[in-house]
Amino acid sequence: MTPDRIYPATGHDHAHTEGCDTVVRVSCVKHSYEDGTHVDLCGLEFTADRGSRVAILGPNGAGKTTMLFHILGLLAPQEGTVEVFGVDPSSRWADIRRRIGVVLQNVDEQIISPTVYDDVAFSPRQYGLGEAEVRDMAEAALELLGIEHLAARVPHNLSGGEKRKVALAGALVMRPDLLVLDEPFEGLDPTSRTALIALLRTLAEERGVTIVMSTHDIDTVPEFADYAYVLQQGGRIVLKGTPAEVFARVDLMAAGNIRPPILAELFAQLREADPSAPAPALTVEDAVLALGAWKKA
Amino acid sequence: MDVRAIDLCATTGTSRLHRASPITKLGAFVLVLTAVVVQQNLFIVLACLLLLVALALGSRLPARHVFALAAYPAVFSLVFAFAAAPDAFTGAVFVVRAVAASLAAIVLLFVTPYPQLFAPLQRVLPEVVGDALLMTYRSVFLLAEKFEHLRVAIRLRSGLTHGHPVRALRATAGALGALVLYAFDLSQREYDVMRLRGYQGRLRITLPAAANRTFDAALLASAAAVLAIAVIFRAAGATLTPWSWLLAAAAALALLATIAGRLVRT
Numbered sequence: 296m297t298p299d300r301i302y303p304a305t306g307h308d309h310a311h312t313e314g315c316d317t318v319v320r321v322s323c324v325k326h327s328y329e330d331g332t333h334v335d336l337c338g339l340e341f342t343a344d345r346g347s348r349v350a351i352l353g354p355n356g357a358g359k360t361t362m363l364f365h366i367l368g369l370l371a372p373q374e375g376t377v378e379v380f381g382v383d384p385s386s387r388w389a390d391i392r393r394r395i396g397v398v399l400q401n402v403d404e405q406i407i408s409p410t411v412y413d414d415v416a417f418s419p420r421q422y423g424l425g426e427a428e429v430r431d432m433a434e435a436a437l438e439l440l441g442i443e444h445l446a447a448r449v450p451h452n453l454s455g456g457e458k459r460k461v462a463l464a465g466a467l468v469m470r471p472d473l474l475v476l477d478e479p480f481e482g483l484d485p486t487s488r489t490a491l492i493a494l495l496r497t498l499a500e501e502r503g504v505t506i507v508m509s510t511h512d513i514d515t516v517p518e519f520a521d522y523a524y525v526l527q528q529g530g531r532i533v534l535k536g537t538p539a540e541v542f543a544r545v546d547l548m549a550a551g552n553i554r555p556p557i558l559a560e561l562f563a564q565l566r567e568a569d570p571s572a573p574a575p576a577l578t579v580e581d582a583v584l585a586l587g588a589w590k591k592a
Numbered sequence: 593m594d595v596r597a598i599d600l601c602a603t604t605g606t607s608r609l610h611r612a613s614p615i616t617k618l619g620a621f622v623l624v625l626t627a628v629v630v631q632q633n634l635f636i637v638l639a640c641l642l643l644l645v646a647l648a649l650g651s652r653l654p655a656r657h658v659f660a661l662a663a664y665p666a667v668f669s670l671v672f673a674f675a676a677a678p679d680a681f682t683g684a685v686f687v688v689r690a691v692a693a694s695l696a697a698i699v700l701l702f703v704t705p706y707p708q709l710f711a712p713l714q715r716v717l718p719e720v721v722g723d724a725l726l727m728t729y730r731s732v733f734l735l736a737e738k739f740e741h742l743r744v745a746i747r748l749r750s751g752l753t754h755g756h757p758v759r760a761l762r763a764t765a766g767a768l769g770a771l772v773l774y775a776f777d778l779s780q781r782e783y784d785v786m787r788l789r790g791y792q793g794r795l796r797i798t799l800p801a802a803a804n805r806t807f808d809a810a811l812l813a814s815a816a817a818v819l820a821i822a823v824i825f826r827a828a829g830a831t832l833t834p835w836s837w838l839l840a841a842a843a844a845l846a847l848l849a850t851i852a853g854r855l856v857r858t
Contacts, residue, residue: 308799367788369784369788388787389792392787392788393790394789395788397789399785401781403734404730404734404778404781404782404785405785405789406730407727407729407730407782407785407786407789408707408729408730409602409603409705409706409707409708409729410597410603410705413707416798417789418788418789418790419790420796420797420798421789421790421791421792421795423796423798426798429798447604448604449599449600449603449604451596451599451737452600465789469790564633583728
């Protein structure tokens with residue numbers, strides 16, 4: 296999965312994001328649903344800078360999806376402010392929509408065309424691009440996700456993981472500056488998950504794409520995210536930091552009902568058994584280095 | 593009705609009819625339907641029906657699904673024929689006409705993906721109606737799947753208790769009610785998704801060009817010929833009626849040739 300074709304190193308214009316380093320800003324947004332549920336996304340301010348990979352963590356019902364829906368302008372804040380590329384997405388979505396790619400949690404509802412190719416080509420067609428350009432963009436997106444062989448398939452018959460890749464191709468086809476992903480790794484096999492993490496890292500590091508992702512898949516956070524936000528029940532944003540900083544706050548993680556990554560648990564138990572054990576490592580590579588050094592010592 | 597079978601066939605079929613332009617297919621359908629409607633001669637309507645059967649078989653459509661669906665109107669038209677037809681001949685015309693008309697529509701559905709079928713109509717319908725027709729495409733599948741899940745859930749939780757039809761009926765009605773609520777919710781979510789993906793108040797559907805213009809022209813010409821013959825026989829009245837069986841015989845030969853060709857190929 297190399298992004299060269301869909302995001303050519305030359306030719307793709309990121310200039311319009313320059314001078315606007317904070318791509319997303321959510322400040323104490325409050326939202327009440329019709330059933331009486333209140334979500335107050337207060338506490339810390341949520342920001343995502345250009346080219347960063349941000350994970351949103353929290354238990355079920357904490358307000359992760361509410362946060363994403365505000366960023367996407369699907370919900371209008373009843374209190375507080377939301378800015379995406381410097382504008383309020385709920386009132387000026389038309390100004391920014393071409394710059395945002397989205398994968399929602401239920402990808403089944405996101406796929407709306409009779410074939411995979413048609414679905415990936417949906418957005419460029421809606422923007423009125425010529426069919427030759429649409430074809431080029433759609434083929435590039437399919438190639439990027441390694442699903443060219445699915446192009447002629449009917450979406451209803453695909454597996455969950457395949458559907459997620461199709462939805463991702465549909466999100467990437469317009470070469471967005473901001474990717475909003477709700478549980479992007481759900482249903483993916485380990486190989487696809489690793490490949491997707493690598494792709495998202497490349498998009499962020501080399502092409503300046505900002506990625507905001509909500510996930511329950513804690514083990515992917517250290518590999519994927521530059522920094523993470525932790526939401527508690529009711530939406531309060533209680534913690535922001537690098538994955539190492541976040542997972543070191545065992546008290547807040549426990550209060551948020553979030554299990555730390557398995558490596559963090561391993562190192563914590565090692566430390567309980569032997570205080571000379573190394574500080575927690577969150578990736579396999581770091582763990583190998585830390586344990587190797589500890590063994591030598 | 594197996595919507596998935598229709599969709600799969602329409603989307604992945606590779607016959608010449610599948611690859612013809614959707615506008616050509618719609619045009620041919622309208623011509624054949626008009627021929628069936630204007631004609632009252634049993635042999636000519638039968639000829640139309642046999643040609644449609646040949647077309648369905650020649651295009652390798654799933655015969656079980658196609659003919660089962662086409663047979664539905666036969667049941668209702670039989671009732672009408674018994675009730676209203678003055679003689680057996682007229683009654684037979686009612687039934688054959690209904691089956692031929694439905695078969696024409698079913699063949700069209702099986703060879704044209706739903707969005708392509710409704711995209712041309714979008715040009716003549718009000719925007720909101722055209723878009724709604726296209727939006728229902730995925731919803732139909734999602735709702736069918738949801739209903740199946742609900743049905744299984746009810747069964748697993750003993751909702752469809754044998755010997756208790758009232759309880760089973762109540763459980764099924766509850767599931768249908770839940771499905772209606774889900775459908776309302778789904779329509780909002782689908783609209784949100786389309787808006788996020790670039791929908792700007794008018795769905796743009798790209799219709800595929802004809803893979804073989806000669807075939808498209810031949811298809812339209814054949815449909816026009818069917819209509820012309822129907823109109824001529826209708827206008828000529830009793831003068832040509834004694835010869836009408838020849839058309840049915842020719843159509844039967846065409847059908848036999850199609851079947852033989854299919855057998856040889858397999």
